[in-house]
Amino acid sequence: MRSAVETWSRKLHICLGLYFLFFLWLFCLSGVVLNHPKWRVAGFWNERKQMSSELQISRPAETDDFLAARSLMTQLHIRGEISGKITHAETGEFGFRVVRPGDIYEIKADFGQGLARVDQTHVNGWGVLNMLHSFTGVRRTDPTQQQNWWPTGIWRFSMDALSVGLVVMVLTGIYIWYNRAQRRRSGMLALALGFLTLAGFVSGIF
Amino acid sequence: MRTQFNFLTRDLHLYIGLFLSPFVVLFAASVILLNHPDIPLGTSIESKTDQVHVDLPPGLDRLQGMERLDRARQLLRQAGVSGEIGFVRYSAEEGSITIPVSKPGYEATVVVKMDTGAASITERKTGFWNSIIYLHKMPGPHLANIRGNWPVVRIWAWLADGTAWLLIFLSVSGVYLWAVLRSERHVGLMLLVVGLISLFGAWYAICG
Numbered sequence: 180m181r182s183a184v185e186t187w188s189r190k191l192h193i194c195l196g197l198y199f200l201f202f203l204w205l206f207c208l209s210g211v212v213l214n215h216p217k218w219r220v221a222g223f224w225n226e227r228k229q230m231s232s233e234l235q236i237s238r239p240a241e242t243d244d245f246l247a248a249r250s251l252m253t254q255l256h257i258r259g260e261i262s263g264k265i266t267h268a269e270t271g272e273f274g275f276r277v278v279r280p281g282d283i284y285e286i287k288a289d290f291g292q293g294l295a296r297v298d299q300t301h302v303n304g305w306g307v308l309n310m311l312h313s314f315t316g317v318r319r320t321d322p323t324q325q326q327n328w329w330p331t332g333i334w335r336f337s338m339d340a341l342s343v344g345l346v347v348m349v350l351t352g353i354y355i356w357y358n359r360a361q362r363r364r365s366g367m368l369a370l371a372l373g374f375l376t377l378a379g380f381v382s383g384i385f
Numbered sequence: 386m387r388t389q390f391n392f393l394t395r396d397l398h399l400y401i402g403l404f405l406s407p408f409v410v411l412f413a414a415s416v417i418l419l420n421h422p423d424i425p426l427g428t429s430i431e432s433k434t435d436q437v438h439v440d441l442p443p444g445l446d447r448l449q450g451m452e453r454l455d456r457a458r459q460l461l462r463q464a465g466v467s468g469e470i471g472f473v474r475y476s477a478e479e480g481s482i483t484i485p486v487s488k489p490g491y492e493a494t495v496v497v498k499m500d501t502g503a504a505s506i507t508e509r510k511t512g513f514w515n516s517i518i519y520l521h522k523m524p525g526p527h528l529a530n531i532r533g534n535w536p537v538v539r540i541w542a543w544l545a546d547g548t549a550w551l552l553i554f555l556s557v558s559g560v561y562l563w564a565v566l567r568s569e570r571h572v573g574l575m576l577l578v579v580g581l582i583s584l585f586g587a588w589y590a591i592c593g
Contacts, residue, residue: 345410
């Protein structure tokens, strides 16, 4: 007879596993490709397409750099996360970079002439997959970088949800296993082996 | 026959899942830390800078790639430093060579003066949380020609790949078991579809 906790643990384990199935595949596959930069599919950067264009713009009314950049993006029909610093060149050029999985835009606007030069780098599907793997809009190494595009927020939330979901699946899985007396000893061996292997790496013993 | 296959699948799902559990927790925790840079990771302890004398292996300034790395490794052995070597930088102007070294929870920079062989070693203990972030990112896509120059990182690369492939196996075997055991059939099917729609929805919002 299963206890209520075990029944709910099973339900949760199955439901979370099914909901996150495709998210998990995406991150597993992109993780493997990221770890093998010499694989052909990882060579998406060498196969990138670069396009340049010059478009007419009007000077944004906003005085704040970030808002002015957003206004320019609207004029240029560019969507994405403003990444890195917004620059003002001595020539008066207003420059910034926009990133979204698949595309990187370098924008240099000359308000005096009313022109913006857009250099676009486009990568293929594997490139999109790899960029999605680490598309958070934030960096530990650069505390000034803040997420500034709402779809990035959704993606970050998906990553968080997957992480929490996986931990819950681990806990429910361990609970379900522990209630099986027949598999307790052999399961303990598998769990301990995994734990000790990892502990060796984390602690720096190896 | 079919029952035997089901039992085998269930056992594999169980034991592989248990072995992988700590790895999954590590990757999940590091994702949260990478996603939220405002979460503090504890203090890094900068240890003293040591000065030692080393015999310079020949060609360190001229060689490139793995050959330069082999020479740098010889030098590190003399300095008593071990770990994954990063991008080795030679400065003719300063007459020195800089060797960054890292391993989980530890970073060091060894700067060697080419004329005297005087090496200064700056070490830093980065702590537990940084070590799990380090493992999450290793070996990664950068410095492809020299990455995995420390055997521990090479072994870790195997384990990181293994974790990804085995997670895919666990998910496939899990779906199989769910299908044959006929539990949570309707809710499960609905969640599978909702999960797929969520992924494509997020994908479309970003890339569409």
